[in-house]
Amino acid sequence: MVSFKNSNLSSFQERIHIATLFVTFCFLLLVARLAWLQLVSHNKYHLLAESNRIALVPAPANRGLIIDRNGIVIGRNYSALTLDVNAGEVKGNVDQLIDDLSQIVLISPRDRRNFKRSLEDSRNMGTFPLRSMLTEAETARFMANRYRFPGVEIRARSFREYPYNELGSHLLGYIGRVSQRDKERMQTEIEGAKADDPDALQTSFLSGIQYVGKIGLEQSYESVLRGVPGYDQVEITAGGKPVRTLASSPSVPGKNVILSVDIKLQYLVEQLYGNFRGAFVAIEPETGDVLAFVSKPNFNPNDFVEGIDSVTWKELNDSPQKPLYNRPLKGIYPPGSTYKPFMALGALENKKRTPSQSISDPGYFEFGNHTFRDDKKGGHGVVDMQKSIVESCDTYYYLLARDMGVNMMHDFMKPLGFGQITGIDLNGEAKGVLPSTEWKKNTFKKPEQQKWYEGETISLGIGQGYNSFTILQLAHAMANVVNNGIVMKPHLVKAVEDPFTRKRTLTTPKESYRINFNQENIEVIKKAMVEVNNSGTSATAFKGTSYTVGGKTGTSQVFSLNSKEYNHSSTAEFLRDHALYVAFAPAEKPTIVIALVVENAGFGAQYAAPIARKALDFYIEGKWPKEVPEWKRAP
């Protein structure tokens, strides 16, 4: 320590001496600081310097194709030129640069907004697309003026495309730019992944994933279609300008998915619906392959890939037609009379009826103070089981419902899949309602609502009341019956294909479970349903088929009309009844089961059955209806 005892000493030499000590002290402080940085913390700063200079530039993986059961590609990629701007190299005003560029290539206000948002999000580091899908003329013009725009370049990028536009939009879905929520979801996916799964998502991939499936199969098969993004390790300047590539790891393309869907059948049905709204599901009963999965009206998934513009979005969202609503998956409808064959089978299985046991139908059924009407005035006379299905006699089923009771019906219908999640490979499936006393107790709050009233049982018999199911469930239940009680999980994808080796791996599920039906009972129902198309409610629609078809019409009330006569033409369109239809063919050994609804169309026989007929003609005989434009393969 320096002694300051002699404080009034002003000798210059003394002060120089103290200054030297002070300087020495300060220099030792610097040496200590530098030793701390360069010796003690060297490893930390070395890593920081390395991560400073090395950027991982993602090389997105090619997304897998979506291919129908006959090899038609309905979801694919194409390469297009984009105008990319390296934010680090932009000198001066970004708006000025965009203004100058827009003299050469078309830049919409939306392009400008999106680009500036990307810039802000990234704090002006990195390369971002300003314009996608440049035309040849634009490319040529830019290349001629390139010297004026340092940091702006043209790059080939891969884009998703759905060549058939609206066709199958609800089953395909679409991809879109990764959102914050997608990122969070992927993060949880990473955390939940098994350590030894080679295809599992890894944190390091996240920045390489720019697009992600948002709905439909694009969403539910995201992990298959996505592939593994690759990386270039690039040395960059502080401004983000690449200097040289240090290493690179190639991307692994996603796998193709092979659908069970017959896209031509899908196309035909979508055409047949015309301007009607509705849902149509066709299933191969033996496998659970979904052959068609129609939701009308639909939308163009291509609009969503690069971010949908607000006008189209508003149009789609606000339309009373609800084109974005996946009807077969989420729409729940009372099954109406299409429920009757299942009721009849339930009666036989539970020994509540025999096929020949008859009732006498006066045209109505009284229960308590309430009269349940049959839609045929004066009634159907003497009605046995077959006649009850063929003529769709309501009274028969009022009585049957009363005799079975709500819980017996519930217990019979549940394994068939009514009011249950089918487990189809799409997200967001609706469950519907299969009522039981238990269900009512759990669903309602007030004690008087929780109680089941016997009167509520009666209309369940004709597929009304609390009953409400998806069209998918209806098709699935029909398939389970004609497949003799063997339950196959319905699925839209049947195989995953390696894009290089073309090796296919089947993804079709094994049978879920078996319901022990008496084979004779099934034959009774099938025979009655075949008769429906020979002499019953939909005989007109199925005149002259070369194959045998079982079917059942249904009409489900949109709202209660009390006892007034229903008049189709005078009822406002959105209040009209829904027309339903279920069918299977060929009856001897069914290869296809159909369930469909035409919303607000009126009677099932008139509107729904003809669609099923034409679909079956095509699927079984290859017959194309004259009024529908020929199927054309997309270029």
Next chain:
Amino acid sequence: MEKSSVKKIKSVFYGLFSGLDRQLGLILLGLAATGFFTFLSSSQNTPALITDELRNLALSFAVMWVVSRVPPKWLEMAAVWIYSIGIALLIAVAVFGLIKKGARRWINLGIVIQPSELMKIAMPLMLAWYFHKREGIQNAWDYAVAAIILAIPVFLIARQPDLGTALLVFAAGLYVIILAGLPWKWILPFIALGVIGILLIIIFGSTICAQDVIWPLVHNYQKNRICTLLDPSSDPLGKGFHTIQSMIAIGSGGFFGKGWFQGTQAHLEFIPEKHTDFVFAVFSEEFGFIGNLILLGLFFALIKRGLAISASAPNLFTRLLGASVTMIFFTYAFVNIGMVSGLLPVVGVPLPFISYGGTALVTLGFGAGILMSIHRHRRLVQS
């Protein structure tokens, strides 16, 4: 080469350097060479600057050479004039100076100059002259007069605003006052106050650095510099960026450094102001701890030699002038390295003889010239 021509060159060389202090000359040569080699690396992408750097070094040497031949007596006589001209220029700057980057620091007199730079030399000259005049009859009032001489230009420079230069000018004057014999009982309280202030800032850093806390006497950007020093990570891409990146550069250099031209932080433009104020980060990254020890050794030798020259100087004027000029060199080096290594807040102080920049090199050449002159004329004055 022929022997005779070698001899000829030798004699010219000796003629040129006769009277220059050899030790000081070698140290300065070492620093200038270090500066030049570092500059070659840091300016790799801007080769046009190399001629500028060579010109500046030559100019600096010329100034030093000329000043070394000027007897200290002349400086003593010119001191009041230089100081007065400096003050006049500072007032002129305040009235009709040029504004660049929000500060009024320059004035156009045919060529654009920065008068505050002149004050770095004028201040010790003036104070050394004053104490020399009062030698023997010095009393407490002299310190008050010295304080006024010191305060006027410091105030004028600080309100430009240019706190960095104001502090350096203040330091230059303060060295003279302290070396002239300012009693310890007046110095110690200030040292204690300064230590307490620094401790308070460090301890209560997070509280006083809150957004809405306004500091007295300083600008907001100056507050931010101090606050980012306390916690550079509080704004890693903004105000803390410079400090963080230069610390990364220094730290990643390690013991031996990455090698000349191999600094990634420097060459990939992560180091801000890499030719000028932050050149030490470039040097440190490429030459490592070993290089730093050598560079600090050179600076220490420079200061030791400067103080030794001053200690053996013939009169109070030359003693005070020489020692304060030496201490200015020290202050530049310490503040710059402290700032670049994250010990001190960011102030615009160059690293003597290493940083690129004409004005600073000329000022430094002038200072070195003064030391040379004092050394050269030590006997002449005595006799």
